[in-house]
Each structure stands twice: as structure tokens, then as C-alpha cells.
Amino acid sequence: MLSRFTGLCRGCVRVTLRPSFQAVRLSSTDDGGSKVVMMPEEFQQQPTYTDPNEKWPNLPLITDRDVLSPPHLPKPQAWLETLSFKENIKLGLIDLHPDIYATVPRLDIIHENVVWQRNYKRISNAKTKTRAEMRGGGRKPWPQKGLGKARHGSIRSPIWKGGGRAHGPRGPKSYWYVIPEKVRALGLSSLLSVKMAQDDLHIVDSLEIPNTDPKFLEDVGKERHWAESVLFVDRLPLEEISENFMEACSRVKTYNVLTTEGFNVFTALKHKTLVLTLDAADFLEHRILYLLNRYDQKKRKNFDVNQRIIYGQMGLDPLGRDRYT
Numbered sequence: 001m002l003s004r005f006t007g008l009c010r011g012c013v014r015v016t017l018r019p020s021f022q023a024v025r026l027s028s029t030d031d032g033g034s035k036v037v038m039m040p041e042e043f044q045q046q047p048t049y050t051d052p053n054e055k056w057p058n059l060p061l062i063t064d065r066d067v068l069s070p071p072h073l074p075k076p077q078a079w080l081e082t083l084s085f086k087e088n089i090k091l092g093l094i095d096l097h098p099d100i101y102a103t104v105p106r107l108d109i110i111h112e113n114v115v116w117q118r119n120y121k122r123i124s125n126a127k128t129k130t131r132a133e134m135r136g137g138g139r140k141p142w143p144q145k146g147l148g149k150a151r152h153g154s155i156r157s158p159i160w161k162g163g164g165r166a167h168g169p170r171g172p173k174s175y176w177y178v179i180p181e182k183v184r185a186l187g188l189s190s191l192l193s194v195k196m197a198q199d200d201l202h203i204v205d206s207l208e209i210p211n212t213d214p215k216f217l218e219d220v221g222k223e224r225h226w227a228e229s230v231l232f233v234d235r236l237p238l239e240e241i242s243e244n245f246m247e248a249c250s251r252v253k254t255y256n257v258l259t260t261e262g263f264n265v266f267t268a269l270k271h272k273t274l275v276l277t278l279d280a281a282d283f284l285e286h287r288i289l290y291l292l293n294r295y296d297q298k299k300r301k302n303f304d305v306n307q308r309i310i311y312g313q314m315g316l317d318p319l320g321r322d323r324y325t
Helices: 107-119 181-197 214-223 243-250 265-270 278-293 297-301 305-313
Strands: 004-007 013-016 024-028 034-038 077-081 090-095 201-204 230-234 255-259 273-277
Touching: 107 181, 107 265, 181 201, 181 265, 181 278, 201 278, 214 243, 230 265, 230 278, 243 255, 273 278
Parallel strands: 077 201, 201 273, 230 255, 230 273
Antiparallel strands: 004 013, 024 034, 077 090
């Protein structure tokens, strides 16, 4: 039951809180004795803690987190919380990247992301018939000349009542399009900054809860003054997330869970409170910084020579790739 610090790439620090132990059981032998047999992992049961001091005797577990960011920008900080207890226990204080969690929010970029997400899956099935598809109208209604009437060739002409439609919708029509990756990354950084400024962003060690009771998960939100709608984001696939948490979350109507691969602006805006695991926060930070600061081949050719020298002296990539990663 030891908590240990694990070093991550790019100078980040992650704390692992899962206890390390081996489960054994006694099995009877033919001679009436007993022997120790290792239990399979699926049958191993983790101990249940009722007191936070019993699980974490030395709090806080983490007081700092190395973030490679420009020195002139102040680093925002967030509490590291846990879902193992109803009480709002602080496991430590971590630093966040200012370009992701404290940037100037671009509401136009957020709106562009929302419009794109609402339209790229949209398919319109609206369809109207042309004069050729209408029933009837094959006979000329009256002779071309001699009656003093306007000349017509079919009663299904678009200018007739009951006629076909000219230039009408001819579905199914797809509204699919793609916005640049940098615009998507700017939308995510603006969203996270807004959630952070409104105190609607929370970071937890993991999504482990002691039981499958949805009342426990609701009590956790009430104890910490979360909003009614909560979105949980984890780095693990949905199949590997705690079964207790998945079952409890599925029984709460306004609680939903996503992986970092499916995290998007539109879904996060529909939920008032956003809860990230520490692994998810690390992954989103590295991924968004990569998309915001990567250089294509054209920009590398025009990269300033003096800037290359400065980057080389700082030990960074002379071409400016991965500036903050």
C-alpha cells in the first residue's frame, strides 16, 4: 500500500495511488493440509478504506508539477481530488499549462467548433419532385395558337398549381466538412480556460469508487458543489474503466463519461461541470500543445536563422518543432 511518484515524459509528474499487493487464498490438499495459492487478478479484491488517513497517511501526496511553459506566464493551479470518499479530500496541488488552462477564450472559435460538430454529421433527406417526376402532364393542355391563351406544354410545369418544383432540395444531402486541426485545438484550449475560470473544472486521481451505488456518486457531487450535469474524462478506454464507476454513472441520468479520444467542445459545453483524471489532463495538455505549436514544412523553411540559434542554445529543437512538448 505504497503511493509512488512516476516520472512522465516532457518533465511532467504523475502520482500513482493504486495500492500494490498480492491476493492469496488457502486451498486444501489431499492429505488434509492446506497450501497457499495465488488468486487470479479478476478475483483479487482491493481493501476498503473508511478513513482517508488510513489510505494516504502522508498528505499531500503531490505539491508541484513541472510544466514547460514560457517563464513570463503565470501557471494556473488546481487541486488534485479523489472519488474514493464523499468528503472533498485534497491530495495535493498541481500546476497547469497557461496556454491550455489560462488562455484568452476565443468565443468565435468555440462557436465555429460547435457549428462544425452539429453540421458534419447532418444529412438532409428533403427531396421534391421535378416536373418530369410528377404524375400526369404528358398532354399539351391546349393548342399552341388560336385560343388567345398563354402557351403551355404541360400542366405539371413549375408555374402551375400542382406542378413540379424547380430548383428544390434533392436529398439526401450531406453537410460534412472539416475545419483545421489548429482551430479544433484552439477551441479545446478556450473551452478548458473557460471551465477553469468559472471553477467548473476538477482534476481527480482516478475514477475509482468503492461501490456501484449511484447515490454515492451523487453525494460526491453535492459535497463538492458540482452542477447537475457532469462530464467525466479519462485516458483509459471505456472497457478498462472501473466497473463500479461505469455502473454507477450509467444509473445517473445527467452524468456521462468520455475518453480523451472522444473529448470535444460540443459535448463539454452541454455539461456544466468537467472532471478530468490526471492522466487525461496530461494527455490533453500534450496533444493540444503539439497541435498549436507544430510547424509544417513551409514554415520550417522560413524559420528565422537567429531563432534557430537561440533554440539550439536552449537545448530545444533548432527548427522549432515541439516547442513546449
